[in-house]
Amino acid sequence: MNKKDNTNKLLKKDKKILLSHGDGGLKTSELINDLIIKYLGNDILNKLEDSSVINIEGKKIAYTTDSFTVKPLFFRGGDIGKLSVCGTINDLVCSGAIPIALSLGLIIEEGFEIESLEKIIKSISKTSKNVNVPIITGDTKVVEKNSIDKLFINTSGIGIVDDNIEITPRKIKPKDKVIINGTIAEHGIAVLTSRDEFNFKTNIKSDCAPLLSLVNNILSVSKNIHAIRDATRGGIASVLNEFADIAKIKIEINEENIPIRKQTLAVCEFLGLDPLYIANEGKILIFVSPEDSEKVLESMKSHKYGKKSEIIGEVKEHSERGIVILNTKIGTKRIIDSFYSEQFPRIC
């Protein structure tokens, strides 16, 4: 089916925007391909990387944007302020960039408590100062009561990419190892169970963290890092599928090697959720040549945000249609699909 057919299909089938058009899954891809890329497409945008890298007078500049609509605004392990800084920092570092500056766009509902806003701004300040990436431009809009649910934040970011660094899923090769920097699915579960409508409590905290120094460390240890991606909306399943599609490869991961806390797994089982598809905000997947995988793993384990790092799988042969296989604990193989629709909206 060509692109034109797709557009017609999208416009015919869905006359209205659905929640799934924004969940990072298949419907989102449809919307992006059939509206955004169709009308706004160019060589850079079409790559659909988390950060775009452009050449400005001989310098490689990375550029990214992200809007945050997380609900509730405050959750165990973070808040929308911390999230909006970490999210954009992580998008930049996953393309091998050193973040230089952030922008901050606030849209606030009339009647929002100034005390809550102050907490959120303090949190932005703390996170931005911790990684030494200043906010240098901003915008504040206030809209009438009921025109927005409390507060949404957009952050964009710019960074510099060293001439010798090229981090992109296009470089992934058979035999590359897949490494993760710790336990999965905590952000999504923390946000979900922080909502009022959930009447049970857990101690699971969001893993929300800026991964600037972790990525710096691994880039200094190995010249054979091929791709890095933060596993946010759609969880690690989504990143693995995206990379498998782009690089036209088969990836196998081993369930027994995927770090997950017992409590997270218990909540997922109780709610009928698959942790592979649950959002993280401080977890990245790294694809690295096998010969460097052990030293990269060691470097990650020595970092505070990588103590529970594990090699969770490897790239197998080329495959025209990207494919992701999970080797389960009970010895079977399961295909991990691109998820069709996220289990819940407004997780980031």
Add this chain to the structure above:
Amino acid sequence: MNKKDNTNKLLKKDKKILLSHGDGGLKTSELINDLIIKYLGNDILNKLEDSSVINIEGKKIAYTTDSFTVKPLFFRGGDIGKLSVCGTINDLVCSGAIPIALSLGLIIEEGFEIESLEKIIKSISKTSKNVNVPIITGDTKVVEKNSIDKLFINTSGIGIVDDNIEITPRKIKPKDKVIINGTIAEHGIAVLTSRDEFNFKTNIKSDCAPLLSLVNNILSVSKNIHAIRDATRGGIASVLNEFADIAKIKIEINEENIPIRKQTLAVCEFLGLDPLYIANEGKILIFVSPEDSEKVLESMKSHKYGKKSEIIGEVKEHSERGIVILNTKIGTKRIIDSFYSEQFPRIC
């Protein structure tokens, strides 16, 4: 009163966010100074310019962000898509930058018509292609019905500033001439009268336009352009006051020289609105040395977005407290204050 006093005052007096905290007036300044600058402040952000200029490895890079919440999404002369590209382009060019790339963040309400979204994306595409500034990175979020009023857009932008160019209100000097590129108050009136609750119709169209080539032209004609600013929220009164405050000067403008269409004036009088405070989206104020003012004016008049350009006033003596005086048509003098609160929200 020092900053600390101000903070206490803000937090004591207003426990909740008011519409006026986002209208670009005095309350907005309070919020920005007492929360944003207090916690996030740094040498660049504190300048509060429309674009921040930073030095990245020897290149001057301009960076800006803006969120758009205009209501209705479609109005005479434009729509939120065109507006979100023009607004960010204009913020960049007003700091003397050549825009290089834009980011696009969409937050969409569940149930929004895909046909309307397509129109808006087409409009973004057309405007961005007209000025040859591509969108290179983006993000799409969908939130549940009633969590947002249809669609909000954030655009950020980056540009390059030539080493020899420094455009900032800090450079304004006594005797500088003040030039505007055409008739005022059209965007605000067009948006307001496009709303359903207004039961009279006008033909006034938004002046929404990207001013990249207009500004390029004047910068090539004169090396003595001191400051440029697009007169959006708060109208030309707001820009004049901001510049008077920053440069510590007195500015006098002449009512008879300020271009305004008869119909705009009639609607303003009917509604009891002062056109000096009404938003524009394609009008800039230029402060230039008197010896270059005529050739700059001529260059502007030869541009499609500057046909009705006029010299509307000049900078008088230094004044510790910035002051703006209007010489009225009837021969009196009137102080043009910083406006306290915009007459209506969601104009951009």
